[in-house]
Amino acid sequence: MIKCDVKWGEDAVKSGDPQIVLLxxxxxxxxxxxxxxFDSEGRIVPAAIDFRTxxxxxxxxxxxxxxxxxxxxxxxxVLYIYCGYMNPHFGHFLINTLSRFWDVAYLRxxxxxxxxxxxxxxxxxxxxxxxxIFEAMGxxxxxxVTFDTPTRLSNLIVPDTSFQEQRAGFTRxxxxxxxxxxxxxxxxxxxxxxxxxxxxxSRLQSGVGGFDNEAEFETVMAGLGVDIVYxxxxxxxxxxxxxxxxxxxxxxxxxxxxxxIFCESDARFVILNPSLQINTNFTIIxxxxxxxxxxxxxxxxxxxxxxxxxGFLTLRSIPNARARAEELFSLAGAGTDSVPSKARLxx
Numbered sequence: 001m002i003k004c005d006v007k008w009g010e011d012a013v014k015s016g017d018p019q020i021v022l023l024x025x026x027x028x029x030x031x032x033x034x035x036x037x038f039d040s041e042g043r044i045v046p047a048a049i050d051f052r053t054x055x056x057x058x059x060x061x062x063x064x065x066x067x068x069x070x071x072x073x074x075x076x077x078v079l080y081i082y083c084g085y086m087n088p089h090f091g092h093f094l095i096n097t098l099s100r101f102w103d104v105a106y107l108r109x110x111x112x113x114x115x116x117x118x119x120x121x122x123x124x125x126x127x128x129x130x131x132x133i134f135e136a137m138g139x140x141x142x143x144x145v146t147f148d149t150p151t152r153l154s155n156l157i158v159p160d161t162s163f164q165e166q167r168a169g170f171t172r173x174x175x176x177x178x179x180x181x182x183x184x185x186x187x188x189x190x191x192x193x194x195x196x197x198x199x200x201x202s203r204l205q206s207g208v209g210g211f212d213n214e215a216e217f218e219t220v221m222a223g224l225g226v227d228i229v230y231x232x233x234x235x236x237x238x239x240x241x242x243x244x245x246x247x248x249x250x251x252x253x254x255x256x257x258x259x260x261i262f263c264e265s266d267a268r269f270v271i272l273n274p275s276l277q278i279n280t281n282f283t284i285i286x287x288x289x290x291x292x293x294x295x296x297x298x299x300x301x302x303x304x305x306x307x308x309x310x311g312f313l314t315l316r317s318i319p320n321a322r323a324r325a326e327e328l329f330s331l332a333g334a335g336t337d338s339v340p341s342k343a344r345l346x347x
Contacts, residue, residue, distance in 0.1 A: 009166030
């Protein structure tokens with residue numbers, strides 16, 4: 001195993017508040033090639049865009065402009081708050097959508113409507129973790145609106161994101177999520193348990209990344225006294241309670257790690273990483289939470305061809321998975337500094 005210490009992206013932590021932009025006569029362009037929030041001169045509003053890095057946008061273009069003459073609909077004259085792109089993927093919902101609610105206690109008191117892009121709010125509310133989070137913030141479905149034609153909004157507030165993908169995280173994001181975690185499952189509800197746990201993706205039918213022979217890892221881990229956890233079978237509150245109760249956590253890098261943003265956990269995390277580089281979306285959250293996380297990469301890991309991905313964006317295989325599982329377990333027992341870094345092998 002190679003201990004990962006090369007990062008893919010930046011991972012700054014910022015104190016203070018993200019910016020809030022107040023717009024008059026803004027334009028909401030619906031889902032499509034030119035979706036977004038535009039100002040009164042037809043220019044896209046940067047604060048309403050999700051950036052992956054300072055130079056890379058997720059779905060939009062800073063050069064985008066619209067012709068105001070094509071905007072014929074005007075929304076009811078109430079205050080609107082832009083809450084970004086509704087993404088049903090657990091990890092991206094947290095870092096892209098929830099991260100715009102960092103001042104929700106204040107904004108909710110303004111009796112405004114939350115306007116959004118992306119997946120319909122009814123579909124979002126059908127996801128238990130989304131419903132739990134919104135209800136914990138005191139929000140109901142009727143608080144959200146969207147439009148299917150270009151629409152003028154007389155008054156619109158755009159809170160900038162408190163999590164900038166692969167760039168930086170604000171302490172306000174941690175504050176928001178810690179408050180939600182305490183509402184959903186306070187640490188006092190967690191009964192300490194010294195048995196390690198292994199978070200497995202083996203039963204997922206689809207996802208961003210997976211391992212085709214992860215079941216072999218599970219077998220070894222279970223034989224070593226590790227409890228196997230399938231996060232998709234647990235509610236958000238149950239996952240928070242579980243992480244708050246354990247002192248050693250194994251798993252493959254994935255959205256389950258983002259759950260630590262809700263937790264007051266003292267656990268140590270020993271993680272199998274899919275590459276030598278650590279995606280800094282993970283290390284940003286590690287820094288915000290103060291989590292003790294070490295990432296390891298099996299140098300013989302294989303990326304499977306596209307026809308074998310089985311519903312995953314990428315699918316990997318680990319030769320000698322049983323031996324690797326035993327090695328990962330032993331690394332946790334020996335301490336995270338027991339393996340020399342081989343980052344020099346990268347590039």
